[in-house]
Each structure stands twice: as C-alpha cells, then as structure tokens.
Amino acid sequence: MKTFSKKSLVYRNALEPIVVQEVEHQLRQLSPKMLKYIDPVQVIAYALNRLPALYATSEEGWHWQQARATSKMKEQIATAVRQALVAVQRDPLKVSTPLQGTGIDSTSCYMQDNSQFLFKQQETKKYW
Template identity: 45%
Template sequence: MKTTLDNRAEIHVNIMELLVQEEIENQLKIYPQKLQNYINKVEVATYALNRLPPLYASSAIGKEYQKRTGQRKYKSQIVSAVRRALAAIERDPIKKSVPLISETYTQHELAKIALKKIENLLKFKKIIPNHKELSWNELYTLLYPLINKEKTKKREIIPSGFESLAYVSKQLNEDFSKNPNLFEC
C-alpha cells in the first residue's frame, strides 16, 4: 500500500473546543480574580461544548476553515453557551468532582514510578551513586552491559531487546522477593 499524507493523518481536533476556550478566557477577564480561581474552566468548557456543534478538522487548512466558520456562523451561540456555563458553574463553584485522567498521563506516571523503583534498586546494589537521577535514556545503556556481564559469569550471553528486558524483570522479581522494601519510593 502506498503511503500518502492522507493516510498518515492520525489526529483530529474539535475546533469548537479552541473557540470555547478563547471565549471562556475572554469572559473571565471581567470576573474578580478571587472568583476566577474557583471556577473550573474544564467544567465550564464541557458544559458549553455539550450545547454547541462540533467543528472537527484533521489538517491545517481544515483547521483554519473550521475556525473561520465557527467565528462567523457560531459566534453568538458560543458567547451564549459560555455565559450559561459560567452561570451554572458559579452557582456551585466549589463543587467537587473527580476529573477524568487521560490514559497517556496514567501510563506516564506509572512509568515514572517504575523508573524510580529501578533507580532505588541500582542505588541499593551500589551500581549507581546515591545522588544519581536515572533517566529512561540511560537505563538501557546502563543495564545491558551489566546483564551481559552477569550472564557471562554463567557462560551465557543474552541477546539484546526483549529477552534482556525479560531477564531484568526476572532479576527484579527475585530481588523483590528477597527484600520487599527494596522498591519503596
């Protein structure tokens, strides 16, 4: 299959979200700073967007077209929807809600925790100094020679890639079973 620019477009944007965000910022300028701090802009945007049509785009040209369309055709509706949203949120500005968290953010946080645990293990084993902050870029470069060195002692060279990661995982599990507090952050 021949790859074209059209086939590679992997994101789309609801331009109405951008227009609503601009309008929220515009209308909040007249609010006292103290009240602005209590208003949850995400909830205001959600309220307003649920009352407006979507304007999706997947290209730069489409984005500009939809932005002009939104500003020309829906300006008064956007202003009105944001005004109603602010009024609704103002009635209960301290309302507690559990925000949605993106899966990407969650995975990123889990990866940071895993890296910190590996860093603690390497410090415990005195492989890296206590003041060293480990990064993902350094991890493979640091672990691969150590793993091969360990395997060479057993006359067994491990291949690079997933097999080496499986070996590291096995070693970490063994170390963890011997010392469960090892991975405390």
C-alpha cells in the same frame, strides 16, 4: 471492520481553542471573588457540550472550520460560555473528582485491540 493505527487517527474539534479563548475573555470580566467558585475546565466542557462539533482532519479543514466558527457562531459561542459560567459555579458541598491526565487522547477516542486501534465513531461520547 477496518482497523486504524493511532497515527492515522488525527482529527480535532476546531471549536475547542475558540471556546477556550472565549472562556478566558469572560473570566477576565469577573471579580476575583467570583473566580473562586468557577473551574474553567468545567466551563469549557459545559460550553462545548452545547455547541455543534466542528471536526477537521486536515490543515485546510481546520482553518475552514475555525473561520466558520468565528464568523457564523461567535454569538452562539459567547452565549454557551455565559450559560456555562452560571451552570458550573462551584457548590462547596458537591464532590467532584477530576479526570486524571490524558489516558485517552483528548481529541479522539479509540479502543485498543491486539495492538491495533479500532475507530468507533458511532460510540464516541464525551462525558464531562
């Protein structure tokens, strides 16, 4: 298995900032009373888990994926965020412990083994 340094593992999901913008846009349309029951982080995670990932490893790929998302997926993104807003409304009886800090890079997952990082793309999953 080929090993990679943490520095060589730079990849990002181009949908993340677009989904964040859409969540902010839709939250501005809600009443302050409704906002009390919605955690934006949960909305973002829920929506991202229902959209295809658009990962990029270069600036050119990043811009291409973002252009693709904004031109071809705008309605799909808006729908995913609307569904997320309904799905994640806070239940006062539900106990939820948020993840702490960024012990794992939020845009990549890797395992440390003898000071080297082994990339395991097949096993990478987001649990939000």
